[in-house]
Amino acid sequence: MDTGTHIVMGVALGGLATIDPVVQSNPTLFHAVLVGTVVGSHAPDFDTVFKLKNNATYIRHHRGASHSLPAIIIWSFLVSGLIYLFVPEVNYLHLWLWTLLAVVIHVFVDLFNAYGTQAFRPFSKKWIAKGFINTFDPYIFFLNVAGIAAWALGANPGITWVIIYSVIVLYYIKRYMDKREIVKKIHEYYPETVSVVTSPTLKQNYWRVAITTPDRFYVGRVEDRHIEIIDEFLRVPLPESDIMDVAKQDKNIQSFLNFSPIYRWEIYEQKDGSTEVRFIDLRYRSKDYYPFVAVVQINANLEIVTSYTGWIFSERKLQSKLVPSDSSP
Numbered sequence: 001m002d003t004g005t006h007i008v009m010g011v012a013l014g015g016l017a018t019i020d021p022v023v024q025s026n027p028t029l030f031h032a033v034l035v036g037t038v039v040g041s042h043a044p045d046f047d048t049v050f051k052l053k054n055n056a057t058y059i060r061h062h063r064g065a066s067h068s069l070p071a072i073i074i075w076s077f078l079v080s081g082l083i084y085l086f087v088p089e090v091n092y093l094h095l096w097l098w099t100l101l102a103v104v105i106h107v108f109v110d111l112f113n114a115y116g117t118q119a120f121r122p123f124s125k126k127w128i129a130k131g132f133i134n135t136f137d138p139y140i141f142f143l144n145v146a147g148i149a150a151w152a153l154g155a156n157p158g159i160t161w162v163i164i165y166s167v168i169v170l171y172y173i174k175r176y177m178d179k180r181e182i183v184k185k186i187h188e189y190y191p192e193t194v195s196v197v198t199s200p201t202l203k204q205n206y207w208r209v210a211i212t213t214p215d216r217f218y219v220g221r222v223e224d225r226h227i228e229i230i231d232e233f234l235r236v237p238l239p240e241s242d243i244m245d246v247a248k249q250d251k252n253i254q255s256f257l258n259f260s261p262i263y264r265w266e267i268y269e270q271k272d273g274s275t276e277v278r279f280i281d282l283r284y285r286s287k288d289y290y291p292f293v294a295v296v297q298i299n300a301n302l303e304i305v306t307s308y309t310g311w312i313f314s315e316r317k318l319q320s321k322l323v324p325s326d327s328s329p
Contacts, residue, residue: 009144013105019157044072044107047063067107067117116131193211210283238265239267247296252295253307277295293309
């Protein structure tokens with residue numbers, strides 16, 4: 001989910017914590033728990049600091065180890081421990097438990113969008129992305145805001161949050177059923193379908209889909225349960241060549257391949273004897289463009305000149321990112 005949703009969920013969880021008699025009876029503990037749930041609800045996304053280094057590092061690590069099973073425990077102790085240093089008189093067990101719950105909920109809700117997480121690390125590095133909740137879902141966001149407002153106005157927190165969370169659970173079920181119907185229809189149209197990646201949008205009735213069959217990729221959209229195929233590409237394996245071997249050694253290409261399950265590739269030979277290898281993620285088509293790419297330029301001596309991976313919405317912007325610098329490989 002987006003940062004705003006994680007924060008309002010943290011505030012909401014702080015309100016729910018008032019049903020805990022120990023928290024309810026101690027104002028200092030309540031404020032400590034509120035800080036713990038708000039910070040804990042955002043803590044796994046502190047890995048955005050990797051963006052300061054470069055996109056390759058960020059893409060490789062974001063929602064990876066920071067959202068893993070060990071990290072959940074580490075974040076809960078780190079956040080609650082820091083708070084406890086400032087208010088050592090409060091009940092640490094209750095502070096830790098509510099902070100832990102906030103971290104768990106953060107990782108849990110991130111499983112349901114198209115980006116996903118590596119939540120089962122260290123047991124599995126597989127990306128889990130259920131793809132039926134948008135990264136920012138206005139229904140979930142404003143339901144939490146409504147609950148916070150009701151609680152602030154004096155509504156019973158127990159009753160308020162039981163109602164709010166029950167509605168949210170029903171909403172998740174409804175979105176799951178929507179996705180299941182889409183996938184079922186796709187399998188009817190393409191019986192040999194290997195996989196379907198769904199990406200919900202802000203519009204409830206509009207989805208993006210990327211379909212893999214044994215020999216093709218299909219990119220389409222679903223609007224009002226009507227499936228429209230927009231693009232079709234042959235599913236061509238990566239060639240065994242010196243150029244591709246060099247490309248796969250580049251850190252930006254490695255990060256892209258580690259993250260993207262459905263992509264196509266292109267090789268362009270330049271007039272100066274250099275070669276450009278481009279990888280294009282097929283999950284995120286937007287306005288006739290595929291914005292998530294990885295590109296590496298290799299000279300005639302099979303040396304990497306420059307490379308880039310990330311979100312780019314125009315060819316001109318991409319080329320500006322590929323201007324070699326002193327820090328280029």
